[in-house]
Amino acid sequence: MATDVKVPTLGESITEATVGQWLKQPGDAVQADEPIASLETDKVSVEVNSPVAGTLSEQLVKEGDTVAVGAVIARVGEGGAAAPAPAAAAPAAAPAEATVAGAPVNPAGAGENVRPREEDDPAPQTAPTGDAALTLSPAVRRAVLEHHVDPSTIKGSGKDGRLTKDDVIAAAQAKKTESAPAAAAAVAPAATAAPAPSGERKEERVKMSRLRQTIAQRLKDAQNTAALLTTFNDVDMTAVIDARARYKDLFEKKHGIRLGFMGFFVKAVALAARDVPSVNARIEGDEIVYSDYLDVSVAVSAPKGLVVPVIRSADRMSFAEIEQAIAAYGKKAKDGTLSMDEMKGGTFTISNGGVFGSLLSTPIINPPQSAVLGMHRIEDRPVVRDGQVVVRPMMYLALSYDHRLIDGREAVTFLVRVKEAIEDPTRLLIDL
Structure with a gap:
């Protein structure tokens, strides 16, 4: 039996929000009160938590959709088994989604860089750090996704050792510094063989938050x-x-x-x-x-x-x-x-x-x-x-x-x- 996940009360006079990011994908195991989505209101970001433990079985709205308070946006089924992969997905194709510390990354066709899945099972939402769990705020999750770093390898400087956005950015910069010489050596021959066209003009359209x-x-x-x-x-x-x-x-x-x-x-x-x-x-x-x-x-x-x-x-x-x-x-x-x-x-x-x-x-x-x-x-x-x-x-x-x-x-x-x-x-x- 599936349990509905509804948009919570967002505050006085606020009746709707925009789905900013799905933090869990269908088939991912979730715990009770664990964030599965992030909503953007006129003023702040609000997390939507799962009311029960189980498996996220269905997403009823997409990122960027506008949803009203009380609307059902997802369903959580019983048990922790992952849902079967869609039949249309080709085994040899690049993975449709990747997971970094439990936070989903959009498919490559959506225009964002993704990292191949390193393990068959999705990583949990919280990564163990000693005896405590590493809980990531929405801002930190976004930074982890953008910079493709493993949060379990970063030492947090926040309260109780929590990770901050600055910690993630510093780790990403350190990673880039270490890999810069090798990357430059690998890219140099390709750049010589096929120089990028000069005078190319591009535009990008991004929906206003x-x-x-x-x-x-x-x-x-x-x-x-x-x-x-x-x-x-x-x-x-x-x-x-x-x-x-x-x-x-x-x-x-x-x-x-x-x-x-x-x-x-x-x-x-x-x-x-x-x-x-x-x-x-x-x-x-x-x-x-x-x-x-x-x-x-x-x-x-x-x-x-x-x-x-x-x-x-x-x-x-x-x-x-x-x-x-x-x-x-x-x-x-x-x-x-x-x-x-x-x-x-x-x-x-x-x-x-x-x-x-x-x-x-x-x-x-x-x-x-x-x-x-x-x-x-x-x-x-x-x-x-x-x-x-x-x-x-x-x-x-x-x-x-x-x-x-x-x-x-x-x-x-x-x-x-x-x-x-x-x-x-x-x-x-x-x-x-």
Whole structure:
């Protein structure tokens, strides 16, 4: 008797998802609560677990299909015997699918490189490592598939020895380095005999993920709905850089986390929002909703696009709590494990394009929020201080805001307050 595998509840207001990847193929043995598929929603990736132990007998949808909450996407049969191979498959042909540590790879006809099956039986979803099992997150599984490495041979650097995406990439690079001389020697004669045609022009079409579609739609909606305007200023980072240099070792020793720039800016925004509360407000119909708390959405780059996890009540948090929250969210975004609750809400956004080298930009607000602060790279520039031209580490700041709610005077005042707090961090301590 087969058991139906249904799409689980995905969160408030989310009714459908896209099948991102099948983690198990028909005939594979599965354990109860073992992931068999990965779904992509508008915000995060969600794993679908098998409700019972047995054998995956049937896949009812394909990768890329859209499925509704509660829909049946697969069936799990009793027992652990593998299902017989299709009759149409030729014994001498290349294997239709390969398995790397239990994660399926598409057939070669789908346009992806595959590795021949090394064993007749599929490898289990978890590979034993000592007394513990090596459990792979969706992000790590994808990296294993892309780089064709054996996860059981890699030492994990994550919590409890778990593998991270960086571990897989490092192992793949080491493998490439070792095999480069032999590969170059093997390829060189072929390249001499049959040089690749010059001037070849190619195109590739890739379907947008649900996350990318949602990002595109929300950004366009913001442009169509809000009266967007951006005001700029620059800030001397000397005081913050000196404070970090003076206290970074003590801070890390006490709190177990590095002291970054974001904590200073979150604190500065909280201070400035008290003087200009409209930047922390939103429009609902014909009403303005003011918040007496500051929930900061911090834009984080994830493998599949930009995500904005929310630091709740950031105005009431210490520097250490802010930095710890940001570090935890950054790791989750990288591993693809952010939950929808962690990205809901937010009253103000901070986006740091400086980590990618951006000098200046005009960020777009994250509806229904009314303002976003853009940080940029720090670079030494000549400025005038006390009548003398000196070199200072300077950063451009950009505040994009909804002009329907925030006047130009208020936007400029807010940005000046942030600038003053960063150039004189003592203001953050004495609430000026």
